[in-house]
Amino acid sequence: FPQHNTILKKNDIDDEDEFVDVINDPNDFVNTLELLPSRTLEAYQDLDTAINLKKNNFEKRICTLTKARLEKVKEQFSHLTEFAFNQMLDIPRPDKRDFVVWYKSLSANQIIIVYVTDSSKQANFAQVITYDKQKRIRGVRHCSFDNAKPLIINESYVDKYGNLRQIAHMGSKSGSDMFNSAERFDDGTVSWIVSQNKTTGAAVLRPNGEILFVENLINDQSLIAARNLGAEGVIEGQWSGVFSQEACLKDCHPLQETFKIKVRQQIHQIIDGSAIPGLDPIFWI
Numbered sequence: 001f002p003q004h005n006t007i008l009k010k011n012d013i014d015d016e017d018e019f020v021d022v023i024n025d026p027n028d029f030v031n032t033l034e035l036l037p038s039r040t041l042e043a044y045q046d047l048d049t050a051i052n053l054k055k056n057n058f059e060k061r062i063c064t065l066t067k068a069r070l071e072k073v074k075e076q077f078s079h080l081t082e083f084a085f086n087q088m089l090d091i092p093r094p095d096k097r098d099f100v101v102w103y104k105s106l107s108a109n110q111i112i113i114v115y116v117t118d119s120s121k122q123a124n125f126a127q128v129i130t131y132d133k134q135k136r137i138r139g140v141r142h143c144s145f146d147n148a149k150p151l152i153i154n155e156s157y158v159d160k161y162g163n164l165r166q167i168a169h170m171g172s173k174s175g176s177d178m179f180n181s182a183e184r185f186d187d188g189t190v191s192w193i194v195s196q197n198k199t200t201g202a203a204v205l206r207p208n209g210e211i212l213f214v215e216n217l218i219n220d221q222s223l224i225a226a227r228n229l230g231a232e233g234v235i236e237g238q239w240s241g242v243f244s245q246e247a248c249l250k251d252c253h254p255l256q257e258t259f260k261i262k263v264r265q266q267i268h269q270i271i272d273g274s275a276i277p278g279l280d281p282i283f284w285i
Contacts, residue, residue, distance in 0.1 A: 032163070193225060
């Protein structure tokens with residue numbers, strides 16, 4: 001599954017030995033990774049039907065996709081079967097080329113496109129496209145819907161360091177005000193992002209079991225993120241319920257090590273089951 005989350009690229013460094021030294025420097029990793037907030041699903045709650053889209057000042061347009069264009073789009077959703085891809089785009093027959101979409105400009109450099117399927121009359125997904133001053137695409141958010149409810153946001157975004165990031169935004173649980181996101185990097189590192197009350201913190205779990213804080217920022221949110229990755233204390237074989245600096249080390253308690261393995265697997269499953277949009281939107285307006 002293509003993630004493209006590469007912090008340092010081998011062809012950017014001439015000396016291969018130097019490359020090995022650089023990517024193994026944990027401080028370099030976290031200092032060249034922008035702290036991005038976890039997105040919420042709230043903005044998509046009222047975009048479930050054509051009636052509500054019209055009420056929210058969306059405009060309707062027909063977008064025509066050629067067969068070659070559809071094949072290119074399908075490559076970005078490599079985890080989907082052909083049947084699932086056809087369901088997402090509501091393609092009941094091979095010759096469907098015209099797609100009715102709803103769109104709205106959010107700002108001078110951002111537009112949102114919502115696709116309502118003919119079969120369900122409900123929104124299947126929304127894509128928010130962000131451009132830079134040169135009108136190059138800098139980010140695409142793909143929000144999937146389930147039974148007219150926003151389910152998960154998958155974002156491809158070029159951060160301020162030039163890294164192409166792909167993040168799965170999972171929202172909150174049980175009415176919590178904490179919003180969560182996860183991502184996986186090419187070297188096996190995984191991250192957890194927590195946003196709460198306009199404050200964001202993030203931690204990364206390196207392949208060797210070490211836990212670091214993105215941009216070396218330690219706050220309540222980053223400590224929660226670290227605990228989610230396994231940085232919680234263990235007392236007499238039981239979780240303590242509080243953050244542990246010792247648990248951030250690569251050699252820690254067996255219970256913490258086991259937890260780190262399981263949370264890595266969980267994040268991989270979240271990412272593998274997500275719709276990765278890439279930087280090429282499905283529809284162009």
